Amino acid sequence: xxxxxxxxxxxxxxxxxxxxxxxxxxxxxxxxxxxxxxxxxxxxxxxxxxxxxxxxxxxxxxxxxxxxxxxxxxxxxxxxxxxxxxxxxxxxxxxxxxxxxxxxxxxxxxxxxxxxxxxxxxxxxxxxxxxxxxxxxxxxxxxxxxxxxxxxxxxxxxxxxxxxxxxxxxxxxxxxxxxxxxxxxxxxxxxxxxxxxxxxxxxxxxxxxxxxxxxxxxxxxxxxxxxxxxxxxxxxxxxxxxxxxxxxxxxxxxxxxxxxxxxxxxxxxxxxxxxxxxxxxxxxxxxxxxxx
Amino acid sequence: xxxxxxxxxxxxxxxxxxxxxxxxxxxxxxxxxxxxxxxxxxxxxxxxxxxxxxxxxxxxxxxxxxxxxxxxxxxxxxxxxxxxxxxxxxxxxxxxxxxxxxxxxxxxxxxxxxxxxxxxxxxxxxxxxxxxxxxxxxxxxxxxx
Numbered sequence: 491x492x493x494x495x496x497x498x499x500x501x502x503x504x505x506x507x508x509x510x511x512x513x514x515x516x517x518x519x520x521x522x523x524x525x526x527x528x529x530x531x532x533x534x535x536x537x538x539x540x541x542x543x544x545x546x547x548x549x550x551x552x553x554x555x556x557x558x559x560x561x562x563x564x565x566x567x568x569x570x571x572x573x574x575x576x577x578x579x580x581x582x583x584x585x586x587x588x589x590x591x592x593x594x595x596x597x598x599x600x601x602x603x604x605x606x607x608x609x610x611x612x613x614x615x616x617x618x619x620x621x622x623x624x625x626x627x628x629x630x631x632x633x634x635x636x637x638x639x640x641x642x643x644x645x646x647x648x649x650x651x652x653x654x655x656x657x658x659x660x661x662x663x664x665x666x667x668x669x670x671x672x673x674x675x676x677x678x679x680x681x682x683x684x685x686x687x688x689x690x691x692x693x694x695x696x697x698x699x700x701x702x703x704x705x706x707x708x709x710x711x712x713x714x715x716x717x718x719x720x721x722x723x724x725x726x727x728x729x730x731x732x733x734x735x736x737x738x739x740x741x742x743x744x745x746x747x748x749x750x751x752x753x754x755x756x757x758x759x760x761x762x763x764x765x766x767x768x769x770x771x772x773x774x775x776x777x778x779x780x781x782x
Numbered sequence: 783x784x785x786x787x788x789x790x791x792x793x794x795x796x797x798x799x800x801x802x803x804x805x806x807x808x809x810x811x812x813x814x815x816x817x818x819x820x821x822x823x824x825x826x827x828x829x830x831x832x833x834x835x836x837x838x839x840x841x842x843x844x845x846x847x848x849x850x851x852x853x854x855x856x857x858x859x860x861x862x863x864x865x866x867x868x869x870x871x872x873x874x875x876x877x878x879x880x881x882x883x884x885x886x887x888x889x890x891x892x893x894x895x896x897x898x899x900x901x902x903x904x905x906x907x908x909x910x911x912x913x914x915x916x917x918x919x920x921x922x923x924x925x926x927x
């Protein structure tokens with residue numbers, strides 16, 4: 491849709507005005523009216539993984555290395571909101587120590603309680619950054635569940651970050667998310683047990699065809715980064731993985747829409763009091779109260 | 783509201799900053815914590831990039847009389863007059879007038895209740911809706927008491 495309101499901001503942002511860029515992204519995040527832009531091709535990477543795997547530190551390193559080569563890097567870091575207050579504590583920025591904040595654009599994003607809802611916001615934010623000529627756009631999400639993967643799936647490539655001593659590699663395997671990443675970075679190679687961890691991930695993937703590459707890195711020490719950067723650039727979108735990730739993304743958006751239906755609250759209450767079964771509750775949300 | 787919680791200069795103690803960040807989150811705000819040892823310029827750049835509308839600066843180092851007015855000046859020079867600045871930590875009474883006149887709208891010392899900064903931000907919100915000054919460069923002598 492063509493709207494006048496965002497045009498002056500867009501022009502200012504094109505001339506390097508960071509405040510205009512930030513305001514434009516707020517409009518995009520909130521689903522406000524944006525002037526239709528020409529999008530330039532950018533390289534977009536989703537990064538996810540369990541808390542404490544070292545995603546932010548790794549992103550800091552990658553962004554800093556790319557930026558040193560003269561590339562324009564933008565990072566959207568999505569953190570969950572509090573289910574109680576709706577507020578959020580967005581702390582990923584505190585870990586950015588290597589990269590130069592005057593060159594890299596970093597923006598914290600609250601999930602606002604819904605992976606489906608924020609996926610749309612993140613998609614629009616990516617489009618704004620693309621149209622302003624940012625070379626690489628990184629989307630960071632915390633966690634290794636379907637919701638986090640859904641948000642990361644806004645990107646056309648996804649990297650899963652894991653670390654040693656994580657009992658949840660098996661969990662990741664169970665959830666089937668190892669295979670749907672395009673690349674797996676096994677971080678903290680400076681710690682004992684990291685090679686075992688790489689081996690166990692590779693073993694978990696040994697039965698899947700066209701399995702993602704597993705790269706051992708240490709974001710803290712800066713080792714293995716060149717290999718990782720090379721492999722990241724060689725990722726070719728795999729149609730099967732794209733299909734699976736698109737399905738997660740679509741599911742999360744549909745779930746979000748269903749939750750916002752008027753009958754959702756009633757259906758949830760009725761299900762909680764066991765006066766109706768799960769199927770009836772779902773019917774109630776899908777078709778409205780009258781159809782049950 | 784989107785709020786930056788910042789630690790400026792050579793000050794390595796951020797327990798207070800983290801507590802206030804959590805309290806504001808529980809009050810429904812989106813809080814971005816900068817991490818330790820940011821320069822005044824970095825704090826302003828972060829505020830700009832994050833499209834935040836308020837900055838809370840926690841200071842325990844004794845450098846408040848230099849750092850706080852410096853942050854206010856950089857904000858005004860960048861035409862970010864609408865940004866609300868508040869401070870917390872150890873700021874002795876005799877130093878406060880100069881800090882308020884630089885544009886800081888509230889100072890929360892030790893013993894402040896967790897709800898007070900939230901009430902301050904509510905007041906900021908309603909002043910904004912009424913078109914009354916609240917930002918660092920919007921003038922007036924309103925301050926949170």
